[in-house]
Amino acid sequence: MEEAVRFTLNGKPTALTVDSDRALLWVLRTDLELTGTKYGCGAGLCGACTVLVDDKAVRSCSLPVKQVQGKAVTTIEGLAGDGKLHPLQKAFMEHDALQCGYCTSGMILAAYSLLRANPRPSDSEIVEGMEGNLCRCGAHKRIIEAIHAAAKEMAGG
C-alpha cells in the first residue's frame, strides 16, 4: 500500500511516499540513491544489507520500509560524521579488513551495533556478534582484529 513514510536517514529528516511493504534495502538503493547498502541473498542470511535502525543492526532486505516509520536509519554513508571517519572505518582500513569490499558496509554496521551493546568484546563475543555476516573472500581474521582496534580507540585507547 502506498503511504507516506517518515524517518531520519543519516541524521536528516526524510519523507517519501512508497508502497510501504517494499523492503528498506531497495528503497534505500533506488528511491533514495544510497547504494552503499548491498544485496547479497535477499533472505537475511548474509548480512551484506545490514543497516542501523535506532543504532541496532538490521537486515534491510527483510525489513518493510513501513517499520522504520519515525525511526532513525543509518547507512554506511552516514557513519562518518563531520568528515571524520568512524573508528571502525579507520580500523578496517588500517587492518586491511576487507578484500572485494562488497560485504564491508554490512560488516562495519554489524560491528557498530555489537560495540554499542558490548564496548569491549572478547574474541568469542565478536565471533558470536558477527556470525550472521558472510565474507566470501575470507577477511574474517582481520575483521576481528579491526573490531578490537576500534573498540580500543572508542574506549579512549
Added chain:
Amino acid sequence: MDHNEYLKLDFTDDHPGLPMTRRAVLQALGGGIIILFTGGEVIAQRTEGRRGSSGQGLPDDFNAFLRIGEDGAVECFTGKIEMGQGVVTSLAQELADELDVSLDSVHMVMGDTDRCPWDMGTFGSMTTRFFGPALRAAGAEARAVLLALAAEQLAKPVAQLAVEDGVVFDRADRNTRVSYAELAKGKQIAKHLKAPVKTPDAFKVIGKPTTRRDALAKVTGEAKYAGDMRPPGMLYAKILRPPAHGAKLKSVDASAVSEVKGAQVVRDGDLVAVLHEHLDEAEQALSKIKADFEIPQLDVDDRSIFDHLLKVAPEGEDVARGGDLKQGEAGAAEVFDKTYLNSYVAHAPVEPHTAVVQIEGKRTTIWASTQTPFGARDDVAEALGCPPQDVRVITPFVGGGFGGKTRNLQVVEAARLAKLAGKPVQVAWTRAEEFFDDSFRPAAVVKIRSGITAGGDIAFWDYHVYFAGTRGAEQFYDIANHATISHGSGWGGAPGSHPFATGAWRAPGNNTNTFARESQIDIMAAKAGVDPVEFRLRHLRDEKMRGVLTAAAGKFGWTSAKPSNGRGCGAALGIDAGTYVATMAEVEVDGKTGAVQVKRVVAAQNMGLAINPEGAKIQMEGCITMGLGYALTEEVHFRGGEILDRNFDTYELPRFSWLPQIETILIEDRNAAPQGGGEPAIITMGAVVANAICAATGARLLQLPMTSERVVEGLAKR
C-alpha cells in the same frame, strides 16, 4: 613436462596476435599530456586499434600502459580488474617503483575496454606473473625517455640526473630540476629507449607491505559496483528462469504482470523478462508470470554423479610419466588403491552477477561485474550484431569472482533486454539465480594406485584424475616409477559429462588433485610407520619445497606426538601458479556429531618476489578461510538438472566461528620472478584437514566435503 610449461598451457595470457602498432596506440590516447610524443599526430579520443577484437596480445608500446597528466598524476591502464585480490594496490606499486613516482600519484584505470590494453581476463593468478612484467617494462622505458628529455631541457648528462617522486633533478644541484608533468607539457616527441627494469636492490615501493588503496572507498560505501550504476531511464530486469537445466519453455502467460503498476514484459525467444524502474517491483511482477516447462529426465544426482563420471570418462592423456610402473609395483611390499571424490562447488561471491547496459545509437556502454571485460565486449558485440569497437565495457569494483565471473551470461542478457526495451537495463541476479547459473567447480574423481617398498620408499605412483584437469595433478615427489593421466577436461567436460555448466573455481583442479595426492602420501607414510612430514622430506629433492615444508613445520612446532582428546595435526604440500605451499593444521573432531573445528593453520609460501607482501598474506589468509568451505561443507545438491541449493541456508560458507588461528609465512626470494598469489594457499586445505582428521581419529575420509555425516560414517568404519 616442466611444471611451468604446463601452467602456461593451462593459463597463458601471452596470447598470440598482432601487437598494436605504435601509431594506433598514439591515436588511442586521450587528451592531456602523454609521455611519448609525436610531431603533428592528431590525438583522437578513440581508435579502432586500441580496442581491436579478441586475439590481441599486450601492446609493445609503453603508452598503452600509462599516461602522465599535466598535474603529474599518473594513470595506469590495465585490462585486469579488482575483485578483492589486491592488484589495485600491487600493480600501482610496480608502476610507481619503475617510474620513480609516489604511489599516491598513480591512479588505476582497470577493465575499461576503451582505455586499457587488451587482456584475456583476470584469473589463473596471472596478473602479477604476466601483466606485471609488461607494466614494469613500460614504466622503466617511460622513465628512461623522461630522463632523456630532462637531460635535454636541463642541459645535463643523463648520468648526472636522478628522479624522485616524478621530479628529475641534477645530483650536484637539486635546484636544477624539472618535473615529469613539466616535461610532458606541450611536447609531442616520439621516442623509444631500451631500458632495463630495476633490480631488487633498487626497489623503493615493490616489496614494501602496503595497505589496500581501495579501502577508503570501500569503508565509506563510495566504492561502486555494477549494480550501483544507474544511467538515466534505466530499468531493472527480472528474467524468467527454468526450474532445471535443460528445461524447455512450453508456454508462458504473462497477463497478470499488469497487476504491478509500471511493469513491462519483454520477450526474445526463450528470454522472457519483466522490466520495472524498481528492482523489487520487477521481481514481484515476475512472480505473476505462469510458465510451463518441459523438464528432461536426468537420472543423476549428487550421490550418483561419480559413477556417472567414471562411466562417461574419455581415455586418459599422459600428464607426466617416468620409469616403469610394472617394475615399480614388483618391488612394492604394500600396495594402496584408493578412490577420492569431490563434489560440485559454487563460487558464491557475495555480489551476484550484475550488468548494466546502455545503448545510445551505435554505441553500447556496459558496466559489468566481470573477470573478463574484453570477453564481455566481444560476447555482447556478437549478441547485438555490431563490431566490438562499438561496445565499451567498464568494470567497476567486482564483489568477488573466484573464477565464476568469466562467462558474462548476465551481460549478454542485459544487452539483449536493453536493445528490446530501448532503454538502459540492469540485470542483477538473485542469490537463487546465482546458484542456478553458476559454472560450478566440476565434481571429480581421482584414482591412485601406489606402493611402498619394504624399506618405506615409494615404489610406484599410478595416478588417474577424472574431470578435475591437469592443474596440480603432476606429483613433485622423488618417485622413480610414476604416471599421471588425466581423463576429461577440468573445465566443462564433454557434453553429457556434467548436468550443468562447470568451470574454473579458485585454483581449478588443484584443490581436487592436491586433496587426493596428499591424502595418499599420508596413507603410505602411516603404513610405513613414518611421520608424515619426515616421509615427505625423504621423498623430496626439490629445495624450494623442502624450504616451505621445514618453515611451516618450524612455525607450527610439528611433532609426531600421538593425538589426544579428538585432536590431531596434518600436513599437506602443493604447487600452484608457480608458487610452493606447505600447510599444517590442527583439528578437533567431535566423536559423536562428527563436527570438525580447525583450531590452527600455519601456511608457508614461496612465491618468488612478493610485490606487496601484506597483500600476499591477505590472499593466503583468504585462501585458508575460504578453503575450509570446500573442505568441510560446500557441495552443490542437485537432482538431474535441478539445483536444490538456492541460498546460504543449505549451501554453507565458512563463518566467523570457523576461524582457526592463522599464521602465514612468506619465504622471501626477491631475486626470483614473482609467482601467483591469489590461489595457491587454498589448494592444500582439503588435504590438510583430511590428514589432521585422520591423525585425530584414525578415520580416513576420501570424499570432499568432509561433512559431519561423512565424518561420523568414517568413524564407524575404523
